[in-house]
Amino acid sequence: MSTTKEFQKLKRAPQIYSEAFKRQVVSEFERGLFTKAELRRRYTILGNNCIPRWLKKYGKFTYEDKLTLGRPMKDPQQQRIKELEAQLTKKEEELKVFKRFIEIAERELKIDIGKKVWFQAVEEISTSSLLTTYELCQLFGYTKQAFYKRKSSVKTSKYSSELLRSLVLNVRKQLPRTGGKKLYVMLQNEFIKHQISIGRDTFLDFLKAEYLQVPKARRYYKTTNSRHWMRRYPNLISTIELNRPEQVWVADITYLRTKEKTYYLHLLTDACSKKIVGHQLSDNLMSSTTVKALKMALIDRKTQNELIHHSDRGLQYCSKEYTDLLKKNNIFISMTQAYDPYENAIAERVNGILKEEFGLYEIFENYQNLNKQVTQAIALYNNFRIHMSIDMITPNQAHQQKTIHLKQWKKINRNRINSVTI
Incomplete structure (x- = not known):
């Protein structure tokens, strides 16, 4: 009796498999020679999780947990095709969700997001994506020629933040609440003098980032008394076109x-x-x-x-x-x-x-x-x-x-x- 128990303990003891053996089992499974159950019986492999772990580590295919339901196919390639089809269906549904999300954002914000950011998206994504520039442009509904034409017309803004800030503050010393669009026009000569290349929108973004925007104040105080007995005159300017001083x-x-x-x-x-x-x-x-x-x-x-x-x-x-x-x-x-x-x-x-x-x-x-x-x-x-x-x-x-x-x-x-x- 004691001998039987000792034998069972030895049989249940964890087995150590070499790397070469693991790779051989994986190869035989992926070539479709044997199923997982047949491999376990053939090589007396204890534990149902050994072969799945080896497949994830050494296999040529990608294996995921709980991807498929029901009994697995005997042919691993057919099984992998089924898994990939399931993944593709899931990704297509995710893509539909994101497209719908963009449509809702465009409707609520009343802007064309694709038109606004497609160029920046292609430019940034192309450096890390496996898709070509042509394929990315097609994805956003534009041609590759449109991308390179836009790229050639974009001028890189070159400026020193400290210098630009000082130029703005010099104007603000006299006109402390001048808005950004007027500042941009007033500083054109200074931009040329200091060789500053900056667009209007970038300049407005700079003012916002540097907290140089001007907040508006709303006040009201009544200074007019229209309730009197004196003669009132008609409105003569409601239809005339202003075109000269002292008109x-x-x-x-x-x-x-x-x-x-x-x-x-x-x-x-x-x-x-x-x-x-x-x-x-x-x-x-x-x-x-x-x-x-x-x-x-x-x-x-x-x-x-x-x-x-x-x-x-x-x-x-x-x-x-x-x-x-x-x-x-x-x-x-x-x-x-x-x-x-x-x-x-x-x-x-x-x-x-x-x-x-x-x-x-x-x-x-x-x-x-x-x-x-x-x-x-x-x-x-x-x-x-x-x-x-x-x-x-x-x-x-x-x-x-x-x-x-x-x-x-x-x-x-x-x-x-x-x-x-x-």
Whole structure:
């Protein structure tokens, strides 16, 4: 009895197989000579997991756990074909899922992802993929010629981050809240001087990465009283096309603050050149103060061409003192017809630029500091601040021209159905 137990222990003891033996078993299985069960019986191989482990380690084919269901085929090549077909079916389903994912992203984000990034994708993937450039281009729906044509047109941006940052900050010292698109135009001469090659979008990305973007502030303060008994005039500029300086002057009043009190900046702006032609800072909303801004504009008036004065229906602009001065200088009077700010959009925009880009929204120490800041802001605005609507030149430069091709955009007030052009 003891001899039988000792024999069973010896029989069950772990066996050690040589590398050559393992490779021979794998070879016989992959050639289809024997099945796994036949090999175990033929060579007295104990354990059901020995041969599968050897196949994974030494086999020419790829073996995965639990890939197939049911009884395995006797022919390993047929078994492998079945496994590969299962893998292919799974990958095709995954590809459908990713394509559907891209379609949903394009629909929700309202962009054509394939059109935007196909070139970058082919360029980056081709270095590590087994697919050729031709095959990758076909995968994205483009030709190989389109890829190399795009590649030849791409210019590598070459710039020093420190140098570029210093150039931006030099402009921001005078115009601290100038946007990225205007900065890109203003720095063109510096780019040439320092041999900086950079595109507009890359420049905007640089500003974002360096935290040099300008956040917008939204503020509102009522300075107009339209509920009065004085005469209101019709809107004369709603249908005219702006094409020259001193064709339309727009007027508005905006508030500014100090620690002591609130002050009001009375402004008069040329609608076509965007130049501030008259201004007056005061602690009141009286018409006599608004008249001072008008007189300043009249002194610097260069031509006697037909001129329209456009404003809201505030009592300052409807007062007899103000309208008499306009009529005396043969200036037509035009006013907004509703409470829609887009009817006097240019004046509103100039107010916003002075506050947001030149820091006039801040609370100043006293009137002297505020007045100094206002004077500097208007001088910088007229002489250095460029505008997209006048082909990226300054208001002073535009005011010297006889005709101006003014770019216009449609602005939609969400409180009204129709839109107006500014």
